[in-house]
Each structure stands twice: as C-alpha cells, then as structure tokens.
Amino acid sequence: MLTTNDVARCERWFEAHGLPYFIDARHERIRRALTPAAIALWSVIVLLVGAAAFGALRLAGVDSVVAFALALLPATLTLIARGVVVFDVVRIARWALVHAWQSMRLLLPLLTRALPFLLLFTTFLFINTEVWQVASSLSRARLVGALGCFAVLAVGFLWPSFAGEIDRLGSELSGEELTQTCAGTPVASAAREIAADPRLAQQVASLHLPRLQRGNLMLMLFITQAVQLLLVALLVFGYFCIFGSLVIRPSVIESWTGQPAHFTGPFQLISDELFAVAVFLSGFAGLYFTVQAVTDQNYRREFFHKIEDDLQQAMGVSKVYTALRRHLAVASTGDDSG
Numbered sequence: 001m002l003t004t005n006d007v008a009r010c011e012r013w014f015e016a017h018g019l020p021y022f023i024d025a026r027h028e029r030i031r032r033a034l035t036p037a038a039i040a041l042w043s044v045i046v047l048l049v050g051a052a053a054f055g056a057l058r059l060a061g062v063d064s065v066v067a068f069a070l071a072l073l074p075a076t077l078t079l080i081a082r083g084v085v086v087f088d089v090v091r092i093a094r095w096a097l098v099h100a101w102q103s104m105r106l107l108l109p110l111l112t113r114a115l116p117f118l119l120l121f122t123t124f125l126f127i128n129t130e131v132w133q134v135a136s137s138l139s140r141a142r143l144v145g146a147l148g149c150f151a152v153l154a155v156g157f158l159w160p161s162f163a164g165e166i167d168r169l170g171s172e173l174s175g176e177e178l179t180q181t182c183a184g185t186p187v188a189s190a191a192r193e194i195a196a197d198p199r200l201a202q203q204v205a206s207l208h209l210p211r212l213q214r215g216n217l218m219l220m221l222f223i224t225q226a227v228q229l230l231l232v233a234l235l236v237f238g239y240f241c242i243f244g245s246l247v248i249r250p251s252v253i254e255s256w257t258g259q260p261a262h263f264t265g266p267f268q269l270i271s272d273e274l275f276a277v278a279v280f281l282s283g284f285a286g287l288y289f290t291v292q293a294v295t296d297q298n299y300r301r302e303f304f305h306k307i308e309d310d311l312q313q314a315m316g317v318s319k320v321y322t323a324l325r326r327h328l329a330v331a332s333t334g335d336d337s338g
Contacts, residue, residue, distance in 0.1 A: 004328060009186030010321045017310070018095025020088040021216035022318050024325065030212055033086045042082055051076030067142070092216065096223035099307060115232075118288055119239065122281050126240055127248075132256045135280040136273040143276055150283040154229065154290040155222070161294050165304050166214060169312045178204065178295045181316035189322050204323045213318060217311055224307065225293070232289045237282035244274045 021027055057067035084090060110327060125131050138146065146198045152234045182191035194200040209217075250261040253273050261271040270278075 006187055006190045007321065007324050007328065010317060010324065013186050013249055013317060014321075015091070017314065018092045018220060019213075019216055019314055020091050022314070022321065027210070027212055030086060042079075046075050046079050049078045066188055087219075089219075092219050093223050096220045097227060099220075099224075099310070100224045100227035115235075119236070120286055121288075122236065122240075123243075124245070125284075126277065126281060129256045131280070132253070132273060132277055136253075136257045137276040137307075138276060138280075143279060144222075146280060147283040149277065150287045153286055157290050157294050158222065158225060162218055163214075165215055165221075165308070166209075166311065169308055169315060178316050178319065181313050182320055185313065185317050187317055187320040187324070190324055191316070194320060194323055200246045200323055200327065204319045207319045207322055209315060209318065219313065221307070225290075229286045229289055229293075233282040233286040236285040237278050240278035240281055241270055241274065244278065248274065267333070 011023045014020065021030060050071045054067050054071035057070055058064065062070070135143070176195065179188075179191045179195045182188050185191075194204055251273065253261040253271060257273055261273055263269075263271050
C-alpha cells in the first residue's frame with residue numbers, strides 16, 4: 001500500500017543524490033524566492049551593501065572610480081551567497097563533482113583527438129604579436145570579463161545538447177520501463193503498485209518535469225562538464241607558462257608589447273604579460289574543447305551513457321514521488337469527507 005513513509009524515503013533519496021529541487025517543499029521555497037517581491041527585496045539589499053561599501057571607501061580617501069569598482073565585490077558576493085543558499089548549489093555540486101571524477105577516463109580519447117590540433121593552433125596564436133598586444137593591454141577585470149564571455153559561449157553551445165538529452169530520457173519513461181528504472185530505489189515497491197493500477201500508470205506516464213527540476217538536472221550536467229573543461233584549460237595554461245618562460249625572452253616581450261616585461265612575485269619566472277596571454281589562450285582552448293565535446297559523437301555517446309542511468313532514475317523516481325503525493329492527498333480528502 002502506498003504510504004507517507006514512501007514519500008519520506010523518496011525525499012531522503014533526492015537529498016542524497018543532489019536533487020533538492022525534486023522535493024516539493026524545496027521546490028516551493030525556490031519558487032517563492034523567485035517571485036518579483038523577493039527579487040526586489042534582495043536587489044535592494046545588494047544595492048545597500050554596495051552603497052555602504054562605497055561610502056566606507058570614500059571616507060577612507062579612495063578615488064571614486066576605484067571605490068565603485070571595489071564596492072562591486074561585496075555586493076556581488078552577497079548576491080552569490082544568496083544564490084548558493086537558495087538554489088542548494090553545494091548539494092548539487094557535490095553529486096556533480098563525484099560524477100565528473102568518475103567520468104575522467106572519457107577525457108583521454110577526446111584529448112588525444114582534440115588536443116594535438118588545439119595546441120598546434122593555439123601555439124601559432126601564442127607567438128603572434130597581436131595576441132600579446134591585446135592580452136597584455138587588458139586589466140585583470142577585463143581579462144576576467146573575456147573569460148566570462150568564453151564561459152557564456154560555452155554554456156550556449158552545451159545548453160541545446162543537454163536539454164535535448166533530458167527530453168529524450170524523459171520521453172522514454174513509461175509502463176514497465178518506469179518500474180525497471182525505479183528498481184533499487186526507496187520507491188521500487190511503490191512503482192510496482194502504480195504500474196499495476198492502470199489509472200495511476202496513465203497519470204504517471206503523462207507527468208512532465210517542471211522547469212525547476214529540469215534546471216536541477218541541467219545544473220548537474222553543467223558542473224560535471226565544467227570540471228572537465230577546467231582541467232583542459234589548466235593543462236593548456238600550464239603548457240604555455242612553461243613554454244613561454246623557456247622561449248619568450250623579456251626583450252621579445254618588450255618588442256611585441258612596446259614596454260618592458262613586468263614581473264610580479266619573488267621568483268620572477270612568469271611575466272605579467274605571459275600570464276595574461278596564457279590565461280586568455282587557455283580560456284579560448286576551453287571554448288574550443290566545448291565545441292569538440294558537443295560535435296564529437298563518440299564522446300557525447302560515452303558521456304551521456306555514463307550519466308544517463310542516473311538522470312533517468314531521477315526522472316523515474318520523481319514521477320513516482322509526484323504520483324505518491326497526489327494519491328495520498330486524494331486518499332486523505334476521501335477520509336476527511338467520510
């Protein structure tokens with residue numbers, strides 16, 4: 001018999017598998033946090049934090065432009081902290097990091113196909129005068145902004161691919177497949193009961209994931225992919241730092257950029273200009289690798305094959321969980337009226 005214990009066990013399963021948005025109470029809390037009134041309130045709070053920081057810096061004698069730039073930091077951190085808490089990013093990221101580590105073996109075949117051409121192409125850019133002039137002229141804030149543009153483009157490439165896979169997996173869940181998907185979960189027996197009841201089975205088959213729950217799965221996929229992309233970017237960054245420190249002499253940097261090379265730190269091994277170029281090209285390499293990950297059919301098939309069982313199981317348990325809550329609500333109403 002379907003009971004409230006099934007619901008409680010299901011919610012604990014969601015918690016353990018990085019799926020907080022699938023729990024009705026959490027789902028409702030996030031919806032309340034996204035109402036216009038809540039957004040307006042926190043916008044005011046962020047503005048007040050920024051204004052307070054700006055006022056304190058101006059009283060300390062800091063220039064207005066610099067004070068404004070520095071005041072953005074506490075305001076941004078306040079906004080990020082609010083988002084991390086409301087959207088349970090830590091819980092989702094924990095699950096995604098585990099799966100990213102488990103799928104690292106998938107990187108090697110793709111790296112052996114993509115990395116040689118990538119390094120050849122970026123090395124040609126690395127010894128290009130214009131790249132050094134552009135990258136070395138960027139302030140740290142603008143350099144971070146350029147990396148942000150690369151990240152936005154990467155998300156734009158990955159989004160349709162991830163959304164399509166989620167739609168495909170969700171459409172495959174019906175009938176006996178739902179029972180098989182829920183095997184080994186706390187709702188396995190409930191799934192069998194639902195499959196045995198034609199009315200409940202039809203209701204479950206018609207259920208679709210709400211937008212926030214799809215967002216939960218998308219965030220898990222993005223974090224998993226981002227860990228791999230970050231590893232590639234770090235490899236390229238390390239390569240250019242070592243290669244540049246060996247072959248690009250300070251006199252060459254001066255002839256390319258029109259000013260002497262600047263060194264920060266006690267060892268003076270990597271110039272500021274080399275650091276900027278290495279960061280810029282490693283960000284570009286991450287974007288290039290993203291395109292390869294989307295277009296390489298072998299990698300896509302292996303990546304989603306590794307994770308699709310977990311995604312499909314999450315969708316299946318979500319359908320059973322929703323049916324459980326509806327069934328218990330109807331049963332409770334019937335008892336009250338009786």
